[in-house]
Ligand SMILES: Nc1nc2c(c(=O)[nH]1)N[C@H]1C(S)=C(S)[C@@H](COP(=O)(O)O)O[C@H]1N2
C-alpha cells in the first residue's frame with residue numbers, strides 16, 4: 001500500500017497501531033496532520049530486531065545485520081537476518097499444524113501432526129550456520145539484481161527439533177529417491193494461491209545427515225514467526241534457501257525437485273567460470289550445494305580508534321559449509337603478510353567457529369585488519385570478490401575493518 005493510500009484509509013490512531021509506534025502528543029495534533037511514516041508496519045517492532053539492523057526491502061521483508069552485531073557466539077533473534085521471498089503467513093493455527101510427507105518416492109504418503117512429531121521422535125539440538133547464497137552480492141560488478149546484501153545475511157542460532165532422517169525412515173522411502181523438496185505456508189507476492197514463493201530442497205544424502213532437522217525451536221524458544229514458526233527445515237552449511245520456513249509438506253522426489261526457485265538461474269552458478277557480465281545459458285548452470293569458506297570480524301566495529309602502544313583484541317567467526325575451518329589468519333598490511341589467530345573447534349558439525357587475536361600496530365596511522373579463513377581441504381578465502389556470476393552468489397572475499405591508531 002502506498003503511503004498516501006494508507007493515510008487515506010487509516011486514521012491517526014490506526015496509523016499508530018499499524019506502524020507499531022506510539023505517536024507522541026497524538027491527542028493534541030491538528031486534525032489533518034499525518035506523521036511521516038514510510039510504510040505501514042515497523043519491522044523493528046514487528047520482528048523484535050535491533051534498531052541497527054538494515055532493512056533492504058519491505059515487500060517482501062529482507063533485513064540484514066552489520067558485522068559488529070553478529071558478535072554473539074549464538075545469534076539471538078534480534079540480530080538474525082530475515083530473508084523472505086513471499087509474504088509471511090498471517091494466521092497460523094499451531095494446534096492443527098500438519099506436515100505432509102508425499103512425492104513419487106514415498107512408500108505411502110502420511111501426515112504428522114506437530115504434536116506427533118514432537119512426541120514420537122527423539123529431539124536433537126545443534127548450532128547451525130545459515131548463510132544466504134546472495135550474501136555479499138552488493139560487491140559484484142556488473143551488479144546483480146536482487147537484495148544488495150553486504151556481509152550480514154548469515155546467522156548461527158541453536159535449533160531444536162527432530163531428525164528428518166528419522167521421519168523419512170518412519171514413513172518409508174523408495175529405492176529411486178534422489179531429492180526432497182519442501183513446501184511452506186507463505187504466500188506468493190502476487191497472492192495467487194496456486195503459486196509458491198519458494199519451494200527448494202536438497203539431495204537425499206543431505207536430507208539424511210544427522211544435523212538436518214525439522215526444527216520447532218530456535219535458541220530454546222518457539223521459532224519467531226519471521227524465521228518459520230511453527231516448523232522449519234534446517235539444512236546447515238548450504239545456501240539458507242534450502243532451509244524451508246513455515247514447513248507444511250515435504251515431497252520425496254525421484255528427480256531433482258522442481259519447485260519454485262529450484263531451476264537455474266535461481267541459487268545456481270555457472271558450471272564453468274565466465275567473464276564478468278557474460279550471458280550464461282540456464283543449461284550451463286549448476287545448483288549451489290555446500291557454501292564456501294568465509295569469516296567475519298565481529299569485534300571491534302569498523303572505524304575503531306586505538307591508543308598507540310595498546311593491543312587490539314579482535315574476534316569473529318569462521319565457517320566453511322560442509323567442511324571445518326582449519327586455519328584463521330589476519331593481516332594489517334593489505335594481505336602482504338599474515339599472522340595466525342586462535343581458532344576454536346565448532347560446538348558441533350556445521351556450526352561456525354570462533355577466532356581471536358591480539359593485534360599490535362607498529363606505529364600510528366590508518367590500518368585495515370583483514371581476516372582470512374582456510375578450510376580443512378586447504379582452500380582459503382580470496383582477498384578480492386571471486387568469480388562473477390549472473391545472480392551474484394557465493395561472494396566469500398575476505399572481510400576487513402578500518403582501525404585508526406592515535
Ligand atoms: N518458506 C520459505 N522458506 C524460506 C524462504 C522463504 O521465502 N519462504 N527464504 C529462504 C531463503 S532465500 C533464506 S536465505 C532463508 C532465510 O532464513 P531467515 O529469514 O530465517 O534468516 O530462508 C529460506 N527459507
Ligand SMILES: [Mo]
Pocket residue numbers: 083131132133134239240241
Ligand atoms: Mo537466501
